[in-house]
Amino acid sequence: DWALDRAHVLHPWTNFGPFEAEGSLVIERGEGCWLWDAEGRRYFDAVGGMWCTNLGLGRADLADAIADQVRTLAFSNSFVDMANPPSARLAAKLAALAPGDLNRVHFTTCGSTAVDTAWRMARYYHAARGEPGRTHVIARENSYHGSTYIGQSIGKRDGDRVPEFLYRTEGIHHVTCPHLRTAPDGMAEAAFTDWLVAEFEAKIEEVGAERIAAFFAEPIQASGGVIVPPKDYLRRMAEVCRRNGILFVADEVVTAFGRIGHWFASEAEFGVVPDIITCAKGLTSGYLPLGAVIFSDRIWQAMAEGGARWFTSGFTYSGHPVACRAALEVIGIMEREEILAHVEEVGAVFEEACFGLAEMPTVGEVRGRRLMICIDNVADKATGRTFPDEVNIGKRVSDACEADGLLVRPIGHMNVMSPPLVMTSDDALRVADTLGRALRRVADEL
Numbered sequence: 001d002w003a004l005d006r007a008h009v010l011h012p013w014t015n016f017g018p019f020e021a022e023g024s025l026v027i028e029r030g031e032g033c034w035l036w037d038a039e040g041r042r043y044f045d046a047v048g049g050m051w052c053t054n055l056g057l058g059r060a061d062l063a064d065a066i067a068d069q070v071r072t073l074a075f076s077n078s079f080v081d082m083a084n085p086p087s088a089r090l091a092a093k094l095a096a097l098a099p100g101d102l103n104r105v106h107f108t109t110c111g112s113t114a115v116d117t118a119w120r121m122a123r124y125y126h127a128a129r130g131e132p133g134r135t136h137v138i139a140r141e142n143s144y145h146g147s148t149y150i151g152q153s154i155g156k157r158d159g160d161r162v163p164e165f166l167y168r169t170e171g172i173h174h175v176t177c178p179h180l181r182t183a184p185d186g187m188a189e190a191a192f193t194d195w196l197v198a199e200f201e202a203k204i205e206e207v208g209a210e211r212i213a214a215f216f217a218e219p220i221q222a223s224g225g226v227i228v229p230p231k232d233y234l235r236r237m238a239e240v241c242r243r244n245g246i247l248f249v250a251d252e253v254v255t256a257f258g259r260i261g262h263w264f265a266s267e268a269e270f271g272v273v274p275d276i277i278t279c280a281k282g283l284t285s286g287y288l289p290l291g292a293v294i295f296s297d298r299i300w301q302a303m304a305e306g307g308a309r310w311f312t313s314g315f316t317y318s319g320h321p322v323a324c325r326a327a328l329e330v331i332g333i334m335e336r337e338e339i340l341a342h343v344e345e346v347g348a349v350f351e352e353a354c355f356g357l358a359e360m361p362t363v364g365e366v367r368g369r370r371l372m373i374c375i376d377n378v379a380d381k382a383t384g385r386t387f388p389d390e391v392n393i394g395k396r397v398s399d400a401c402e403a404d405g406l407l408v409r410p411i412g413h414m415n416v417m418s419p420p421l422v423m424t425s426d427d428a429l430r431v432a433d434t435l436g437r438a439l440r441r442v443a444d445e446l
């Protein structure tokens, strides 16, 4: 299988380029938090698929619900004028769980198509209300918003936006990433928050509020290295949006459905009710592809009253009955098994154990919240100097973990973890311990 994969399957990040890798894992089976490769070796998946296998793999109740739905109604298109029970019920459930007045749902196929749709929806909203000039958006440096043309253009992590003909810059602006450690002049949290808000206001002034449709933000930047913003940052940015008629889009593709202990992080963790939420991943716990754009009644009304043109959007698989049934079952399990409370508990253990790794010789910073943690490796702890690319430090640490039966994700010089929410406190301690030993071995080798 490995030879077939090499011969035919494109892995753009690792086939070519700076992170070219000589891996050889063919994953054949998964159960709970564990994966088995083709040679029968077992790995604890602290990557959680990629922020998504929240309930773990191989659950019989999910498999049964999915199989039942396949037998009952395997497919029906719902983006024109038909409904199906799983998609209608899931939309109602999301409306009940979502913060504030977000009670309308448009289903997409994944996180990227949710972001793409949110971008179009934001622009449409303003046009429908007689402000067609609001076409620009503002996002942040170091963000990741998916792999469609627009998602990749709104996102701005180092290395994602090459070559430049693959994304657009026109009408898309970026403000500073709210990473306290990188604050200018070593500012403290409150001063840095003021600075970020002032920078945002200046950017709005420069572009012209009357030209801006939306501000996009992940409540916690995920693939950029788990950047938890200052406490008041999102609330204050949202206030600036509101004053300027700009829609606030919270990209909760990673943070929704329990990753940090809430259904949605924007309100529960940061006190903000967005105008639009994008989500995916944990929505089905990775069992089937599904994304959703959840938006306010106000936006719905603007669409309804918008006049001549309707909002043309929809995918063949919008509201796919099997994917929606999987999501309903996932949410049901999360409620029955009190997964959010479990995340509070195991997340506290995991945070503490991982934050303890800050003592390691190559660890510059440990960041994160609950089951979303990043280890940022540095060559020199005093100055924060990073390793040269050829050291490939993130990959070295991940390889050292892999040799010990643990999967953690390398992102450049960082290692990121998002284990299944169902892991136990013992698992959490074991993951941190194995990672600690790997960090020590790599430091000794360097």
Ligand code: PMP
Binding pocket: 110, 111, 112, 113, 115, 144, 145, 146, 147, 218, 222, 223, 251, 252, 253, 254, 280, 281
């Ligand atoms: N937004 C965020 C915040 C993400 O982390 C991701 C995926 N990592 C996406 C959007 C894109 O989701 P998908 O890969 O399902 O298209």
